Amino acid sequence: MNYLDAMMMVGLDIINGERTQSSIYHLLKGKKTSQTIQDAQLFGVSPQFQIYPALSRKNYDQRLSGLLQKDFLAEQRDGIIVVTASGKKALSDFFEVRPVPYDLNGWKYQKSAPVFWHRLTLMIQTASNLIHDRQRFLPVSRDIHIQNWVRHHVKQSNRALLDYTQQIHKELMEVLTLTNFPDTPELVVQKLSGFDMIGLTNQQIAERLGCDAADVYLRFLNSLHFMVAAVEKRTGDYPVLSEMMMLENTGNTLLTKSTAETFTYLSKQYSIEQIAALRNLKKSTIEDHVLEIALLDPDFDMNLYVQDELIKEIRSAGEDSKRLRFIKDSVPEADYFQIRLVLATSERDGMSWRNYFMRNLGIHHSV
Amino acid sequence: MEKLLYEKFGYSSFRLGQKEIISSVINHKDTIAMLPTGTGKSLCYQYPSYVNNNRVLIISPLLSLMQDQVDQIKLRGEKRVTAINSFLTFKERKQLIANLEAYRFIFLSPEMLNSNEVLQKLKEIGIGLLVIDEAHCISQWGPDFRPDYLRLGHLKKTLGSPCTLALTATATEEIRKDIAKKLNLNNWKEWVYSVNRPNIALEVNTFNDVAQKENKLLLLVQRNTAPGIIFFSSRKKAEEMQAAASARHVSCSVYHGGMETDQRILIQQQFINGQLDWIFATNAFGMGINKNNIRTVIHFHMSSSVENFLQEIGRAGRDLKQAHSILLYSANDEFIPLQLAELEKPALEQIENFYSMFKRDMPINEIQEKLMLTDTQVRVLRYYIQHEPAEHWAERINHLLEKRVNSKKEKVMEMKSYIETDSCRRAKLLAFFEESPSAEADHCCDNCGIGNMVMNREKSSYKEVNWKEKLDRLLIKNE
Ligand SMILES: Nc1ncnc2c1ncn2[C@@H]1O[C@H](COP(=O)(O)OP(=O)(O)O)[C@@H](O)[C@H]1O
Numbered sequence A: 001m002n003y004l005d006a007m008m009m010v011g012l013d014i015i016n017g018e019r020t021q022s023s024i025y026h027l028l029k030g031k032k033t034s035q036t037i038q039d040a041q042l043f044g045v046s047p048q049f050q051i052y053p054a055l056s057r058k059n060y061d062q063r064l065s066g067l068l069q070k071d072f073l074a075e076q077r078d079g080i081i082v083v084t085a086s087g088k089k090a091l092s093d094f095f096e097v098r099p100v101p102y103d104l105n106g107w108k109y110q111k112s113a114p115v116f117w118h119r120l121t122l123m124i125q126t127a128s129n130l131i132h133d134r135q136r137f138l139p140v141s142r143d144i145h146i147q148n149w150v151r152h153h154v155k156q157s158n159r160a161l162l163d164y165t166q167q168i169h170k171e172l173m174e175v176l177t178l179t180n181f182p183d184t185p186e187l188v189v190q191k192l193s194g195f196d197m198i199g200l201t202n203q204q205i206a207e208r209l210g211c212d213a214a215d216v217y218l219r220f221l222n223s224l225h226f227m228v229a230a231v232e233k234r235t236g237d238y239p240v241l242s243e244m245m246m247l248e249n250t251g252n253t254l255l256t257k258s259t260a261e262t263f264t265y266l267s268k269q270y271s272i273e274q275i276a277a278l279r280n281l282k283k284s285t286i287e288d289h290v291l292e293i294a295l296l297d298p299d300f301d302m303n304l305y306v307q308d309e310l311i312k313e314i315r316s317a318g319e320d321s322k323r324l325r326f327i328k329d330s331v332p333e334a335d336y337f338q339i340r341l342v343l344a345t346s347e348r349d350g351m352s353w354r355n356y357f358m359r360n361l362g363i364h365h366s367v
Numbered sequence B: 001m002e003k004l005l006y007e008k009f010g011y012s013s014f015r016l017g018q019k020e021i022i023s024s025v026i027n028h029k030d031t032i033a034m035l036p037t038g039t040g041k042s043l044c045y046q047y048p049s050y051v052n053n054n055r056v057l058i059i060s061p062l063l064s065l066m067q068d069q070v071d072q073i074k075l076r077g078e079k080r081v082t083a084i085n086s087f088l089t090f091k092e093r094k095q096l097i098a099n100l101e102a103y104r105f106i107f108l109s110p111e112m113l114n115s116n117e118v119l120q121k122l123k124e125i126g127i128g129l130l131v132i133d134e135a136h137c138i139s140q141w142g143p144d145f146r147p148d149y150l151r152l153g154h155l156k157k158t159l160g161s162p163c164t165l166a167l168t169a170t171a172t173e174e175i176r177k178d179i180a181k182k183l184n185l186n187n188w189k190e191w192v193y194s195v196n197r198p199n200i201a202l203e204v205n206t207f208n209d210v211a212q213k214e215n216k217l218l219l220l221v222q223r224n225t226a227p228g229i230i231f232f233s234s235r236k237k238a239e240e241m242q243a244a245a246s247a248r249h250v251s252c253s254v255y256h257g258g259m260e261t262d263q264r265i266l267i268q269q270q271f272i273n274g275q276l277d278w279i280f281a282t283n284a285f286g287m288g289i290n291k292n293n294i295r296t297v298i299h300f301h302m303s304s305s306v307e308n309f310l311q312e313i314g315r316a317g318r319d320l321k322q323a324h325s326i327l328l329y330s331a332n333d334e335f336i337p338l339q340l341a342e343l344e345k346p347a348l349e350q351i352e353n354f355y356s357m358f359k360r361d362m363p364i365n366e367i368q369e370k371l372m373l374t375d376t377q378v379r380v381l382r383y384y385i386q387h388e389p390a391e392h393w394a395e396r397i398n399h400l401l402e403k404r405v406n407s408k409k410e411k412v413m414e415m416k417s418y419i420e421t422d423s424c425r426r427a428k429l430l431a432f433f434e435e436s437p438s439a440e441a442d443h444c445c446d447n448c449g450i451g452n453m454v455m456n457r458e459k460s461s462y463k464e465v466n467w468k469e470k471l472d473r474l475l476i477k478n479e
């Protein structure tokens, strides 16, 4: 069992048979469909969104049948797979001796974390070579956008370059030695390349740490998301690092194109019905857009669509089951859109995902 | 001439053949050039561009190789270089094509020849020199036949028949004729240099079983001169042997196509930087990397043709200093490449079904899935269905592909005869190219007697340190 297995099992356990096993594949892979996005929020598994963007269906299926064979999972009926008691035991044993990736926030950092990391690595490689008077080297990142960003931000004059490089050093030291840093900084620093030093692969880091390469990947990701969150929280302390995680056109870059258009109308106070008519789209399509926006926009005002009283009722019904039909039956005055909206936004911070480890596996937060 | 060579490329003199080939290209002559791997063919199309001040289009068959070449040209300070291939997203490709005029060197992967948008743009911006790298891929009789390469004749016409340079490391006379014909070369000049690499000593070790061979490999990586590459035909075996070597404290890593790109880049660069002694690789490794001091190339599995073998050992000793090729053979090793050759051909039934499904407009990926065809098989069949007449299509294509299987099998057996020979291996290799050794090699082959080779290994200063020290070393300049 490795972290991928563990993340699959956690996801399956949280959806608890209310969705097919495929939905977990789409979640981990980060498929951008309303279904996946809404489910991620609905069930509170958004921290796991897109944490394995390179996961192939074949690999996923293989791990799944491995877990079924070990009886950690059981297939209830076609496509519906739940975690067994021995599976839960295995999960908590697994995390007994390994860090729980509490800091993962796949949904929130799907764009900023990889951009930050690629800029950071290429900038360090560039600055490190330049301060050692080497002008030419093979870049570790071939992404042209990343290369352009680094070219624009690397300091030209010698003095400024040295200051800048020292500042990166200072900020990195600071964030890596925070008392609540979730894992060993080796995971982060050994990946970096620079003058006469090429970074290590996951496999090589795994050998150093005596663990599995697949585990290095996820533990690193968890540390990376921790760093992004820590920098975001106190940008003033990290001027250079926070600049590296700034997305070019902030705001609605995460929205799909059609949703972005709906967003523009919404900000001009159009109603859902008006937008549907104007854009010649179905009302339900616009509602999907509104849901997507609600998940990403911290200033979204839900009261435009549901009153507080109803929100409370829907939330409490949602404690018992996430099935829309069930909630609709217990709160008949709410419509489906209102139910989805409330359920989705109540899980926005991923708290229930973090709580899962304590509530369901009896693991206590170690830091 | 040498002045420009130094200014642009940092080399002080031309290597054998380069000056002749370059002159021929500068004088706008269609040219076929055959120079052994690792001796410097890339220079032959880059240099003329600075003299004639024109744009160069390079067709290169291997995606990974293409990216390496782009990197290397950038590394010497030339920024106007780019590659159009399937790695690009739709949007990136659009942007690049809109801006294509800005580039002096444009690399193109063969499958992009199917895009009219690309062809029209190339025509519009004008190409001064068309380069076909690994030109032997155009020949159906060569071991690396690429059907997309057959579109090159069309490309050349579309571009208004610019001066064309075909580069290859390995092509028999028959294949060179085929290249000229398929590319519609006229009045071309041929520069053919010996495929011999006299600084590489040739050795073959034979074993009765695999276990013996494995033990020998582990000994070799502990005793022989690094840096080196060990070639495997299976990823799994490469991983297994690397783990065993690693357990014996040999500095090494695996490299194969199943790894993610960023991890592969790291391994390549670590090897170039001297952080790693040995790479356990499939033949995906090393063609494009610029490392001149590789001392040893070991084949754990035999190559599937003499041509590939030469390419692979050619990665050693590019600095022209002594290097060593060791092929490890255990009984029946030829079984795998023979079987692979067999498996590559779709069965007659699959070919027939492909035909009828294609004619019924079934989507290609659906056909592929239904008939369980590999990517290569689909590529080949698709090409033939578009370019061969319908009459008796399936039988004819079946026959054609059968012939290719047989010629591949012959190639494997040629390789086996290199292994089995008890006379000079160098002479044996060269005979496949209708050559005989001209100069005596200092350390020829195990059959002639290799003697005592002195190979120096450059020690690297690299040392693993903990994260704090590493961060200091990276970012703080110690005066
Ligand atoms: N004239 C030269 N002097 C010194 N080194 C050269 C010269 N020409 C090429 N090289 C080096 O030879 C190596 C192989 O060149 P490359 O063009 O990639 O070979 P090929 O394409 O023939 O396999 C490169 O490392 C290159 O830097």
Ligand SMILES: [Mg+2]
Binding pocket: B041, B042, B133
């Ligand atoms: Mg070449």
Ligand SMILES: [Zn+2]
Binding pocket: B423, B424, B425, B426, B427, B444, B445, B446, B447, B448, B449
């Ligand atoms: Zn000999």
